Amino acid sequence: MSTFVLNFLKVMKSVFINKVILFPYYLILKTRHYLFDNGIFKSYKFDIPVISIGNLTVGGTGKTPHTEYMIKGLMSHKRVAVLSRGYGRKTKGFRFVETTDKASMSGDEPLQIKRKFPSVTVAVDANRVRGIKALMEMDPQQRPQVILLDDAFQHRRVIPSTCILLVDYNLPPDENNLLPFGRLRDLPSQIERADIIIVTKCPSGLSNQEMFIWRNRLKTFPNQKIFFSSIKYGEPQPLFEEGDKRYIYSKFAIQVAGIANPKPMEYYLINRYKIVKKILYRDHHIFNNYDIKKINKISKKYSKAVIITTEKDSQRMIHLTRFCSETKKRIFMLPIEVDGLPELFIEECLAV
Numbered sequence: 064m065s066t067f068v069l070n071f072l073k074v075m076k077s078v079f080i081n082k083v084i085l086f087p088y089y090l091i092l093k094t095r096h097y098l099f100d101n102g103i104f105k106s107y108k109f110d111i112p113v114i115s116i117g118n119l120t121v122g123g124t125g126k127t128p129h130t131e132y133m134i135k136g137l138m139s140h141k142r143v144a145v146l147s148r149g150y151g152r153k154t155k156g157f158r159f160v161e162t163t164d165k166a167s168m169s170g171d172e173p174l175q176i177k178r179k180f181p182s183v184t185v186a187v188d189a190n191r192v193r194g195i196k197a198l199m200e201m202d203p204q205q206r207p208q209v210i211l212l213d214d215a216f217q218h219r220r221v222i223p224s225t226c227i228l229l230v231d232y233n234l235p236p237d238e239n240n241l242l243p244f245g246r247l248r249d250l251p252s253q254i255e256r257a258d259i260i261i262v263t264k265c266p267s268g269l270s271n272q273e274m275f276i277w278r279n280r281l282k283t284f285p286n287q288k289i290f291f292s293s294i295k296y297g298e299p300q301p302l303f304e305e306g307d308k309r310y311i312y313s314k315f316a317i318q319v320a321g322i323a324n325p326k327p328m329e330y331y332l333i334n335r336y337k338i339v340k341k342i343l344y345r346d347h348h349i350f351n352n353y354d355i356k357k358i359n360k361i362s363k364k365y366s367k368a369v370i371i372t373t374e375k376d377s378q379r380m381i382h383l384t385r386f387c388s389e390t391k392k393r394i395f396m397l398p399i400e401v402d403g404l405p406e407l408f409i410e411e412c413l414a415v
Contacts, residue, residue: 085241092241092250099219107192108222111199112209114412115223117216119236119253120246122323122346124229125263125294125401127172127375130213132401134180136409137209142184144207146194147173148214149187151347157197160185171347171378172213178378191221209413216257217249225415228257230281231324232265232291237280254281258415260289264327265403267293288411290404296331297398299369302377303391310393315339315368317361319394321348321376328397332371339365348379355385362390370394 098104114133118124130145137143149158149170160169160177169177169187177185184207188194191212198207212221216228230236236251254260262277269291283289299311316336320328321344332338340361344354362370370393372380377396380386386394405411 085244088241089250096219096250096253104219106220106222107195108224109195109199109210111195111207112225112413113195113212113221113223114209114225114227115212115215115218115221116227116229117212117214117218118229118231119216119249119251120231120234120239121242121248123234123246124231125292125399126214126229127175128294128399128401129227129229129261129263129292130211131176131179132404133211133409133412134176134183137211138180138183141208142206143209143211144184144186144198145173145176145211145213146191146198147176147185147187147212148189148191149173150214151349152187154187157186157188157190157194160187165382166379167349171375174378175374176213191215191218195221216253225259225412226257227259227261227412228254230254230260230262232262233326235280255284255287257287259412260287261404262289262291263294263401265291265293267403288415290408292401293403294327294399295402296328297400299371299395299397302372302380302394302396303386305388305391306395307392310369311395313367313369315365317342317365317368317370319358319370319372319376320344321350321379322346322373325373328371328373331397336369336371339368348376350376350379350383352385355383358394359385359387359390362387362393368393372396374398 099106116126116130118126134143152170153167160173162178162181164174166174173185173187186194186198195210198210212223234246239245239247241247260281274291278289314337316332316338317340318329318332318338319342323346325343374396
């Protein structure tokens with residue numbers, strides 16, 4: 064079959080999916096945004112800097128590392144609070160996150176942030192308006208001076224002072240489809256609502272030409288600022304006190320991940336280890352006794368391999384008690400952080 068015919072069939076398939084099958088979902092999203100844009104659905108603005116960080120796709124763009132980057136840049140001269148939905152928690156309503164929480168109480172990502180930044184106020188509430196009001200009712204000496212809304216691009220009941228949209232370099236919106244046939248959970252046209260766009264997970268040494276191409280394909284307006292970031296991993300850290308750091312220098316690794324996109328982690332590991340086994344789960348997977356038994360069994364089979372998991376997964380593992388002693392010695396979490404943003408990025412966010 065000729066290349067022309069294959070390309071034609073590919074285009075027709077895309078048109079059929081987007082214009083026919085996904086039209087009801089498209090119409091729902093379009094109507095919802097219309098109702099907010101025209102004030103039929105009420106939105107709220109607050110007398111405090113509120114910085115929203117979100118994306119168009121389902122997971123994997125690096126929201127948590129970018130939120131942590133913002134915290135680091137702001138906390139030295141402002142009281143910062145982070146408000147998250149707390150995806151996957153079993154509790155309800157507004158709740159302050161404590162370092163002693165379990166992931167089931169506050170969600171894995173808010174818990175990770177709180178444990179990294181114990182002095183920062185971290186709270187969870189699916190109702191962001193109620194959550195912000197609760198934060199503003201704190202004692203004046205503790206009340207935040209800036210609020211970071213984690214994963215809030217679709218939460219339009221709050222009008223942020225700065226809206227940051229993350230776009231994965233490997234998942235361009237113009238080459239993707241709406242759920243369930245693609246990873247998009249919102250319309251690409253909503254890019255116009257962002258004050259700042261960050262193309263994340265970029266390869267090192269991105270050329271000016273590539274940056275120019277990205278600006279064109281995202282169809283940004285002159286008032287929108289666009290930045291490019293990459294991720295970098297730190298030295299693996301033991302998950303348990305029994306952790307033996309000598310295993311970091313093993314030639315072999317077992318990858319354990321329950322995140323939206325484990326590929327960047329895999330690419331990092333294969334440059335340092337021979338991956339003898341990958342144990343992959345869906346995003347926000349709740350580890351149970353069967354999972355622990357499986358990890359213990361594989362750990363025993365590959366007795367010389369270090370076991371590497373993600374920071375986010377570690378929040379859901381740390382309280383589990385059925386890891387065998389040998390596994391506890393060899394399981395490590397891989398820290399991740401943002402790289403490549405300019406020094407004045409924080410000031411740019413506050414200046415919008």
